Amino acid sequence: MNRSTDTPVILGAGPAGCAAAIALARNGGEPVLIDRDAEVGDALCGGFMSWRTAATVAELGIDLAQLGAQRVTSLRLFAGHHSAQSDLPEPAYGLSRRSFDSALRRTAITAGAKLEIDTIRALEPGCARGEAREYRSGSLFLASGKHDLRGAARPRIARDPALGLRLRIATDPGLNALVGESIELHLFEGGYAGIVLQEDGSANVCLALRKSLLARAGNEPAHLFEMLAGESPAFAERLEFAPANPHIDTIAAVPYGWIAQNTAPGLFRLGDQAAVIPSLAGEGMSIAIASGIAAAQAWQQGGGAAAPAYQQAFARRVRRPIRVAEAIWHMGENALGGPALTQMAQHVAPAARLAMRLSRIAA
Ligand SMILES: Cc1cc2nc3c(=O)[nH]c(=O)nc-3n(C[C@H](O)[C@H](O)[C@H](O)COP(=O)(O)OP(=O)(O)OC[C@H]3O[C@@H](n4cnc5c(N)ncnc54)[C@H](O)[C@@H]3O)c2cc1C
Missing domain, CATH: 3.50.50.60 (FAD/NAD(P)-binding domain)
Structure with a gap:
């Protein structure tokens, strides 16, 4: 053929x-x-x-x-009370x-x-x-x-498969000032949350984590966000801009x-x-x-x-x-x-x- x-x-x-x-x-x-x-x-x-x-x-x-994509020039890492910032090799x-x-x-x-x-x-x-x-x-x-x-x-084949969750936070000058031109990675035991601003100024908050971590939150995505905010002051500060009952998208078993x-x-x-x-x-x-x-x-x-x-x-x-x-x-x-x-x-x-x-x- x-x-x-x-x-x-x-x-x-x-x-x-x-x-x-x-x-x-x-x-x-x-x-x-x-x-x-x-x-x-x-x-x-x-x-x-x-x-x-x-x-x-x-x-x-x-x-x-x-x-209209937002320019991203640095990576910010957060883990518990630690944080670090590094320039990206090239703009993203x-x-x-x-x-x-x-x-x-x-x-x-x-x-x-x-x-x-x-x-x-x-x-x-x-x-x-x-x-x-x-x-x-x-x-x-x-x-x-x-x-x-x-x-x-x-x-x-994963014993504890990875899941994806996402919520969006509408554009807000306070949040935009916090995140700015960074891609943020908030590291937790069992996963991470990435935050980046998008073309309309809204923030995309996307989590990839082990199923067992969601299970610890009673398999309730909203409770999981609260639990992670309790572990990280920086993540909690960003989530304050989220709506009261946010829509959370999920995806199961990412290989x-x-x-x-x-x-x-x-x-x-x-x-x-x-x-x-x-x-x-x-x-x-x-x-x-x-x-x-x-x-x-x-x-x-x-x-x-x-x-x-x-x-x-x-x-x-x-x-x-x-x-x-x-x-x-x-x-x-x-x-x-x-x-x-x-x-x-x-x-x-x-x-x-x-x-x-x-x-x-x-x-
Ligand atoms: C939590 C998470 C966060 C991520 N974040 C990033 C990131 O920040 N940056 C990055 O570069 N990558 C990221 N990725 C990876 C990225 O999303 C994927 O690698 C990318 O989407 C793969 O593209 P694709 O075209 O293979 O599949 P997809 O984007 O999944 O597109 C598949 C298409 O096929 C269609 N389709 C599916 N099934 C059928 C069917 N049965 N019949 C007809 N049509 C069908 C769908 O409608 C869709 O249009 C992330 C992934 C996850 C899980």
Whole structure:
């Protein structure tokens, strides 16, 4: 099967799927891009766009600053009563997923991708079964992100899996003065909270933590926020700006550290379906976009048959950033490791910047 006889079908129009669609369409691939949502939603995400994400989307013709993204120039770490600040190696951005994913979808359609709205239920060799119809192709691009499809699910083996929670705090001069141009990471035993300002000045407060930590809060997200505020004065100070009964989004069982080492011919795994970097690195979207571009290039050269070689090469490319991010995540979620990490960032600034660089995917 090669590119001239086969229509590439992309399952999922998030960052990975849209990046593949743009790269394929610009090279005459005429991809079909399928998503279950007709309206772009606001995916649960920290909303931190690293300098690598900014550079990779620039290759696709998207300028984050033009989308109104907030500039982020420093990292602030908090653990208990300790805190540290370090400049980022290069400027980054804060942007809502609604804005980012909308820009990607627009760009993909303008480039010539055909968008279809359908929910894919299962995957078989050469066929994706949707609710509306079946999609047959020797070049399937699996980009359903956090959502596994029957027939291609990622293994879930963690004893104490990671969860994601998110709440938004409306723009407020007091909170904006506190957070400013920083990405804040508040480290707790069993997880962390990231805070960054987004394009409208609102703050995205996103937590990734062990299920056992939520269990300690009686499995009540609102109680969890109160519990963590009780452990950290800085986090409590920021939460004072939150509404009385905030809406809290949740996502279960995130397989941090998982990497697809191989795949079958005809099935390109992209984004979170290719590799899942611990989110405190803020590099998931960069990896997603890089996977879409790399898979499209592999397809241009070898059609669906190129999928295994692409997957193996991409696994090698993401190994270092994912292992570095895992080491930082494990240290940060440890009762003694969080304060130690914060003190190291305070006293050995070059080491903090090196860790930030090593947890990026190579160009
Ligand atoms: C708590 C948390 C915080 C994070 N914070 C950051 C951060 O600050 N910065 C960063 O860079 N990364 C962050 N990430 C990682 C980032 O969110 C992901 O790596 C990124 O979204 C992966 O992109 P994707 O395109 O693979 O998947 P997704 O963004 O999940 O997109 C998948 C798309 O597929 C569609 N879809 C899903 N299932 C189906 C189906 N059955 N049929 C049809 N369509 C379907 C969805 O509607 C969606 O549009 C975070 C992750 C978590 C869990």
